[in-house]
Every structure is written in structure tokens, then in C-alpha cells.
Amino acid sequence: MRRMAPEPRMNPPTEAPPNGQKEKMVIGSACVAVFMATLDTSIVNVSLPEISRSFHMDTVGAVGIIQYYQLFLAATMLVCGKVADQFRLKSLFIGGFGLFTLSSILCAAAPTAAWLVVGRSIQGIGGSLLTITSYTLVPKHVPRENRGKSYGWITTSAAFGLTIGAPLGGFLTGSLSWPWIFWINIPIGLAAMFFAGTCLPSEPGQRGSLRSSARLDLWGAALSFLSVWFFLYAIGPGRKNGFFSLSVFFTLLAAGTLFVWFVLRLKKVPHPIVDPQLLRVAPFILSVTSAVSAFLFLAGSNFLYPFFLELVKKLSPAQSGLTLTVYSVVYMCISPLAGRLADTIGPVRTCRIGMSSASLACLFFVLTVPQAGIWPVFVFLAWLAASFGFFIAPNNHLLLSQAQEGNQGSAAGLYGLLTRLGMLMGVGVMEALFSSIAGRQSDVLPALSAAPPAVLHGFQAVGIGGILLCAFSAFLMFRIPAST
Numbered sequence: 001m002r003r004m005a006p007e008p009r010m011n012p013p014t015e016a017p018p019n020g021q022k023e024k025m026v027i028g029s030a031c032v033a034v035f036m037a038t039l040d041t042s043i044v045n046v047s048l049p050e051i052s053r054s055f056h057m058d059t060v061g062a063v064g065i066i067q068y069y070q071l072f073l074a075a076t077m078l079v080c081g082k083v084a085d086q087f088r089l090k091s092l093f094i095g096g097f098g099l100f101t102l103s104s105i106l107c108a109a110a111p112t113a114a115w116l117v118v119g120r121s122i123q124g125i126g127g128s129l130l131t132i133t134s135y136t137l138v139p140k141h142v143p144r145e146n147r148g149k150s151y152g153w154i155t156t157s158a159a160f161g162l163t164i165g166a167p168l169g170g171f172l173t174g175s176l177s178w179p180w181i182f183w184i185n186i187p188i189g190l191a192a193m194f195f196a197g198t199c200l201p202s203e204p205g206q207r208g209s210l211r212s213s214a215r216l217d218l219w220g221a222a223l224s225f226l227s228v229w230f231f232l233y234a235i236g237p238g239r240k241n242g243f244f245s246l247s248v249f250f251t252l253l254a255a256g257t258l259f260v261w262f263v264l265r266l267k268k269v270p271h272p273i274v275d276p277q278l279l280r281v282a283p284f285i286l287s288v289t290s291a292v293s294a295f296l297f298l299a300g301s302n303f304l305y306p307f308f309l310e311l312v313k314k315l316s317p318a319q320s321g322l323t324l325t326v327y328s329v330v331y332m333c334i335s336p337l338a339g340r341l342a343d344t345i346g347p348v349r350t351c352r353i354g355m356s357s358a359s360l361a362c363l364f365f366v367l368t369v370p371q372a373g374i375w376p377v378f379v380f381l382a383w384l385a386a387s388f389g390f391f392i393a394p395n396n397h398l399l400l401s402q403a404q405e406g407n408q409g410s411a412a413g414l415y416g417l418l419t420r421l422g423m424l425m426g427v428g429v430m431e432a433l434f435s436s437i438a439g440r441q442s443d444v445l446p447a448l449s450a451a452p453p454a455v456l457h458g459f460q461a462v463g464i465g466g467i468l469l470c471a472f473s474a475f476l477m478f479r480i481p482a483s484t
Contacts, residue, residue: 025199026141027150029093030134031157032192036100036185037127038158040069042165043181044120047173054178055113068117072124073131074420075228079221080125080132081413082273085406086216089140093133094196100126101189108182119182128416135412139400141201145343147401148350151393152339156332163328166321220273223262228417230255235424274414275407283480284402287351288415290476291395292422294355297362297469298388299423300430301462308459312452313374323374326381334389342394348482351398354391355474361387362466369460391473398484433465434458 044051044066052062084092103126106119138150172180234251266272278284309320342350361383368376396415403411438458 022201023142023146023150025195025201026137027153029192029196029200030137030150030154032188033093033096033130033134034154035157035161036097036188036192037073037130038161039165039168040123040127040185041066041073042162043169044069046166046169047178047181050173050178051116055116057113064117065113065120069120069124069127070420071229071232072121073127074232074417075225076125076128077132077413077417077420078224078228078273078410079413080128081136081409081411081416082216082221083129084132084136084409084412088202089133089136089409090196090200090202092129093137093200094193096126096129096133097189097193097196098126100130101186101193102126104182104185104189108179108186110179131416132409132412135396135400135416136409137200139403139408144401148339148342148347148394148397149336150339151396152336152342155339155393155396156335159328159332159335163325163332217265217269217272220262220265220269223258223265224273227255227258227262228421230258231421232424235428274410278403278407278411278414281402283484284399284411286476286480287395287399287402288418290351290355290473291392291399291415292418293469293473293476294358294388294391295419296422296426296429297466299426300428300433301384301466303427304430304434304459304462309377311455312369312459313377315374323377324381326378327385330382330385331389334386335393338390339393339397341390342397346482346484347394347398347401348477348480348484350394351391352474352477354387354389354394355470355477357390358384358387358470359467359474362463362470366460366463366467369456369463387470398480402484430462430465434462437461 048062048065051057051065100123103119103123107116107123110116110119134154135151138147138154142150168184169181172178172184230251234248234255262273266274266276306317306320306324309315309323310317315323338350338354361380364376364383365380368380399415400408400411435458437460438455
């Protein structure tokens with residue numbers, strides 16, 4: 001009997017690692033996942049000319065390589081969120097890596113342009129699954145008092161993926177060939193799958209059986225996918241041809257009809273894609289709306305600011321790209337600190353600081369647009385990056401904390417979808433705001449016919465729009481109790 005006594009004391013460490021070690025495993029795995037998903041949103045852009053020459057594609061076909069990834073990434077988020085609530089999270093997380101890795105092989109070995117588009121579409125689904133499960137892992141395995149720090153590191157990894165994508169894609173395409181922008185995902189994906197399979201804690205219970213699939217509302221999944229698909233598909237032609245053109249009108253009408261059908265179905269099925277109860281949680285709705293408003297401005301300003309640097313500050317494209325890295329560097333430094341602050345004073349207070357500061361940063365931009373010199377540019381970029389650093393990670397912590405157990409995947413999916421829609425709409429809104437003041441002759445923004453003062457007024461209008469959107473986002477945060 002004495003020989004059996006030491007065994008129970010030795011087993012637990014191998015089955016359940018210490019809490020600190022478990023948290024590091026979860027955060028590390030989630031960081032790799034969002035890094036891969038965001039990397040492939042930007043790494044392909046710089047390689048498009050070489051891909052176009054390889055397949056003898058026109059510009060419309062080349063843009064489709066990017067668009068289909070974004071379409072499937074956004075349109076499957078609600079479905080992936082619901083699936084994350086229904087099945088074993090660890091298995092889905094590993095499956096996301098597997099799907100992303102397999103699709104990367106399909107892209108790298110694509111014999112035709114159509115094959116590449118199919119591979120990118122599948123890659124978008126894998127990216128959606130990785131993104132949703134990464135954010136859902138945190139409330140599942142990390143204590144509440146450490147979740148802000150966790151989201152800070154995850155958002156930093158996402159920003160790093162977006163930042164390094166263009167230079168890495170250019171290096172791989174220039175020194176090797178364009179398929180290597182996809183081949184590079186293979187060793188990372190396989191290593192991440194092995195690490196997640198051996199190191200992530202398993203979940204108890206019977207979730208993940210084949211019977212769970214019977215609880216997934218397939219009609220609701222199809223309606224959510226198609227409504228988002230038609231809406232996103234209409235955005236591109238709408239910005240170019242006008243949202244009142246016949247083709248765009250009918251596409252948006254189809255999207256609206258499918259969306260209404262989807263919403264009506266939520267109340268009629270026992271296990272809808274989005275739990276209606278989640279939509280009745282006031283802090284969650286305010287948090288999501290605040291994020292949509294903030295991302296609407298951020299995406300629009302990110303689209304227009306390179307033109308400001310080249311048209312007003314007279315920088316070269318290379319100089320503009322180098323200048324814009326200030327935002328990424330400051331954001332990546334601030335996000336982990338903001339996450340820790342959210343754990344200390346609460347996510348609501350941290351978000352209030354972030355969006356109030358962003359409003360002041362936009363005011364600074366409006367006042368300094370006419371000034372000569374480059375120093376106001378650096379101040380604004382650093383100020384805005386710090387402000388959003390204090391908002392995005394704490395807001396992720398806030399909204400997922402409002403979802404009950406079993407609804408956190410759906411909450412992450414809804415948040416991801418709405419913020420991406422906000423970003424897509426933001427580009428059109430901000431570009432339209434600029435053009436209404438500055439004026440232009442063609443679809444190409446650099447081909448401006450307006451006098452320089454009108455151009456300056458156009459960028460100032462964008463800054464004023466930023467003040468209003470960020471102030472509205474801050475106002476919504478002040479509507480949420482600080483103790484939430």
C-alpha cells in the first residue's frame with residue numbers, strides 16, 4: 001500500500017499544468033492563431049503583380065484573390081462562433097490550424113487562378129475559425145483578473161501580423177517566388193497543431209460528439225452566410241458605381257431580405273446561430289456598437305492617410321510606408337500595457353480613456369493639417385495608436401465577459417462580423433466625406449482636380465468625422481457602469 005501512495009501526487013502535474021503555465025500555453029497558442037489569420041490579409045497584397053503575371057490575370061481577377069479571403073473570413077464568423085459554442089474548443093482550434101494549413105498548400109500549389117481563388121476561400125474559413133476560437137479560449141481557460149493582459153497580447157499579435165505582412169511578402173516573392181507566401185504557413189501551422197494538441201488543456205464533458213451537430217441550425221447558418229456575402233459583395237461595386245445603381249440595389253435588396261429572414265428565424269428555432277438573449281444584454285450591445293463606431297473611423301483614416309502623406313506632406317510611397325509604421329509600433333507596445341491596466345481598473349474605465357483620447361487626437365489632426373513639417377504627423381500617429389491600444393484589447397475583454405457560458409463563441413463571432421462590416425463601411429464613408437469637400441474628377445483618389453486648400457479642407461473634414469465617431473464611441477462607454 002505504501003508503494004501506491006506517491007502515484008496520486010505525481011499524476012496531476014502531467015494531466016493539468018499549473019495555472020500560470022496553462023495561461024501561457026493558451027495565450028501563446030491564441031497569439032500564433034491570430035497572427036497567421038491577420039498575416040494572410042496583407043502578405044498577398046504586395047505579391048499580386050507577380051501572381052497576375054504568373055496566371056495572366058487582369059486587375060479584377062487579381063483583386064478577387066484578396067476579396068474572396070475577406071468575404072469568407074467575415075461571412076463565416078457567425079457560424080464559426082456558434083460552432084465554437086457547440087463543439088470541443090480545443091478540437092476546433094486545432095481543426096482551424098489544419099484547415100488553414102491545408103488551404104495554404106492548395107494556394108501554393110495552385111495550377112490555375114481559379115484553383116488559387118478556391119484555396120483562398122477555404123483559407124478564409126480557416127482564418128475565421130482560428131480568430132473566433134482564439135478569443136473564446138481566453139474566457140474558457142484564463143481567470144478574469146488576467147484576461148485583459150491576455151487580450152492585450154492577442155491584439156498585439158494581430159497587429160504584428162498586419163504590419164509584417166507586406167515586407168515579408170515582398171521579401172519572399174522577390175528572393176524566392178510568390179508561392180512561398182503560402183508555403184511559409186505550412187511549418188508554422190504544423191508546429192502550432194502539435195503544440196496545441198499536446199499542451200492545451202482538454203475540456204471535460206461530452207461536447208464535441210457527432211450529436212452536437214444536430215443542434216446547429218443549418219438553415220440559419222446558410223442565411224447568415226448569404227446575407228453577409230451579398231452585402232459585402234455589393235460594397236465594392238457600390239463605392240465605384242454608386243449605391244443606387246441597379247445591380248448594387250438588387251444585391252443589397254437580396255442581402256436585406258436574407259437578413260430579415262435570418263432575424264425572424266432566431267425566435268423560431270431552439271438553438272439559433274445567435275442567442276436572442278445575448279442581444280438583450282445592454283453592456284454587450286453598447287460595447288459592440290462602440291467598437292463599430294471606432295473601427296469605422298480607423299479603417300477610413302487608414303485608407304486616406306497615405307494620400308495625406310503623399311499629397312500634402314509630399315512624401316514618397318516608401319517614406320509614407322515607413323512613417324505609417326509609427327502607428328503599428330506604438331500600438332504593439334501599448335496593447336499589453338492597456339490589457340494590464342484593464343485588469344487593474346476595469347475594462348470600462350480603460351476604454352473610456354482610449355476613446356476620449358482618440359477624440360483629442362483627431363482634434364489635434366484637424367488643427368495641424370495646414371502646418372508644414374512632419375512632426376505633427378508623428379505625434380498624431382503615436383497619439384492615435386496609443387488611444388486605440390487602450391480601447392481594443394480592453395473592449396474585447398469587456399464584451400466577452402458579458403456572454404454567458406455557451407454563448408462566448410457566438411459573442412466573438414457577432415463582434416468580429418460587425419466590426420469587419422464597420423471597417424468596410426468606414427472606407428466608403430470617409431472617402432465620400434473627403435471627396436464631398438475636396439472634389440475629384442475620377443475614381444482614383446490621387447487624380448484630384450481640386451486646389452490645395454480644398455484638399456486640406458477635405459482632410460480636415462475626415463478629422464472632424466473622426467472626432468464625432470470617437471466621441472460617440474466614448475459616450476457609449478460612459479453609458480456602461482464602470483463596475484461592469
